[in-house]
Amino acid sequence: MKLARTQSAIDHSVNGGERRTADGDLAGAFDSAQFHRAVEQCAVRLRLYLDDPEIKGLDLVEPAVLMKAARELMTTETAGIAPFDGDRLGRIIDLYLSTGIQVHSPGYMGRQFSGTVPLAGLMDLVSSVANQPSSFYEAGQLPNVAERLMAEELTALIGWDTETSTMVTTSGGSMANLTALLAARNRAFPGIWTRGVAGEGGHPAVALSEDAHYSVDRAVGVLGIGAERIVRLPVDDHGRIRPELVGPALDAAERRGLNVFCLVASAGTTSMGAFDPLAELAELTRPRGIWLHVDGAHGASLLVSPAHRRRLDGIAEADSLTWDAHKMLFVPAPCTLLFYRDGTAARGAFRQRASYVFDEEPDIYSAFDSGDKNLECTKRPMIMPLWTLWSVYGPALFARKIDHLCALTAEAHRMLAAEPDFTVLHEPEANILCFRFTPESLADGDLHRLQLAIRNRIRADGRFFISKVDIAGVAALRVVLMNHRIDAGHLALLIAEIRTTGHQVLRDGAARDDKDGIQP
Structure with missing residues (x-):
């Protein structure tokens, strides 16, 4: 069995088997012993970074000063490959850690990206060295299996059927929101992918909160719908959509000749952390045939908490959900999960054929591919840190x-x-x-x-x-x-x-x- 042979090779190497290295000038850069020493050097510095009890915010350095300091760390060797310089590496790491936002310090209270669980960073290192792009099963076998496993775990928390729904990973919430809007638009206007907006007829429009994330406005612009066709939904003093005003706003849009194909709600707005009333919004969109997308980039993680998941009551009625694991699931960015209640709708976002990646005759392997469901062809195996933490520590x-x-x-x-x-x-x-x-x-x-x-x-x-x-x-x-x-x-x-x-x-x-x- 292949897995057994792989483990045998690992055991042989650990127990002192022969090593084969590249010849010539490239050998040093790819030498595993040198890499091991470099990792140890990084680990020592990261341990000190994680254990630092000092209250720190941000040491905001003037760009010109930082440019000078960084330029001084660059080798002047140009004729050949410079030999490895451990001191130079150490100073690069020190500069990187000292000038960044101190996300592991108690003084950090300003942004939505998280101090990561350290083990997640270690798996990110493994992913970087192994370099297995994960849009296609043959390129990243375990990442695609891990993606399917995490989909099962998290979809159950949403309340969807794990057999008929689907999940894909994307590089950030902005990409996920754009992809979901594409799927919603193509469902409402089946010919738009081929004929374009002008050839489809009608006036596609999107309804969203006055306090929606700017990435949704940006997605509307990218799709060519136009800012003038955004239907702004009023919010209350807490930043939540007022459901009693949604119906009149949609009726007014229809009188203007707009065809609202998607309503974007929020589960944890960026400004105030507000959760829109999802159940009430679903009751308003479903009879009108409007796709309900939930931007839960920040707040969807509350589904993992029995004490707080009630904030997302009604999420099971949504058509799609954006969920940033690099926020409240504490893994390295980017790691965004895009869920579809109807798994077949995911393939509606992109309608293309490419013989070099898409198989003409699907099999048990290509069934795990996600390249037909997301914009990225080469995509980091971003699920691996999350799946590793979930596997080692569990959801608690x-x-x-x-x-x-x-x-x-x-x-x-x-x-x-x-x-x-x-x-x-x-x-x-x-x-x-x-x-x-x-x-x-x-x-x-x-x-x-x-x-x-x-x-x-x-x-x-x-x-x-x-x-x-x-x-x-x-x-x-x-x-x-x-x-x-x-x-x-x-x-x-x-x-x-x-x-x-x-x-x-x-x-x-x-x-x-x-x-x-x-x-x-």
Whole structure:
């Protein structure tokens, strides 16, 4: 059996069997012993990085300074292949780790990408060295099997039939949203792939939340539908689509001659972490024959948590779902999962023939191919880190961390609501919270500029990294809690730093800091 022979070869190598290496100048770059030493060097530095207890945000280096430092690390050898320089490699790693966002530090509270479970990074290394593009089974056998296994596990959480639904991996949520819209458009307008939008007749349109991710607007533009054919759906104060206004909005679009073929809902918006009322939206779209796509890039992971999956009630009625594992499933980016309730609809996104990749006579191997369902032909085996974690630790690993982050965000809400000089803008539904620093001394016209100045100064200080978002046209401070090492003590330190920074900005005024624009 092939697997047995492979294991025998591994055992032979480990036990001192003969090694065959390439001859000539290339030998050093491909030498396994040299690679082993390099990995050990990386591992030592990464261990120190992971164990660092210091509160760090972001050391934002001027691009010209970083360019100079990086250029100095480049070999000047051009005539031949430079010999391996372990010191140079070490300095490259140090520069990389020191200038990046410190995602494993308690000071990181600003973005939606996660500090990864370290084992996931190790599997990413294996995938990089093995280099098995996974759009086709023959190129990446285990990645395609792992993709099918994870589809079974996660589709069951969605509530779909695992026999009739399907899942494909894509390089990011933007790609997944675009692909889902393609499938929805091609179902509604079967001839559009061949004849184009002008030749199909009608006016294709998409309905989406006022607070939808910008990638959906971008996808509408890429598809040639046009921004003027986006039907904007009003949201409430928490950023959720108001279902009572969806029907009238769709009726008004129809009177304008628009054919709305897809409604895009959100499960965890980027700005406020809002979850749209999926069950109510499904009741509105299904009778009209409108495809319901859910952008759950951030929030779909709550399905793994028994305590929080109710946030996605109604997801089983959706037609497709985008789910970023590199957010709340804590694996390296990109790793996006795109699900279809009707597996046959996945093939509707792309209608092509290419003899060099698509088999004329499907067999048990090509049945696992995904190249006909996603835009990428060469695609990283991005499922491997997720499947490895799921296989080694089980789903409780993800559920425990999600539960902790949601509870921590609820604690942040309680702490900020108790502070008289802060205004909390919503009750968090997951791990995103928006708020403002609003001292009594603040002039009415300075609310927006003060939040921006606070965020910029805190980022420059380098201890905490938080983000900002505009809500109702006014800037707000935003924390995204992705790190299980954060506790209430760190939140208290952040609140104190925001207050101190805010008062300093107000004291400095426009005379001391023109870019803040705050009145003295």
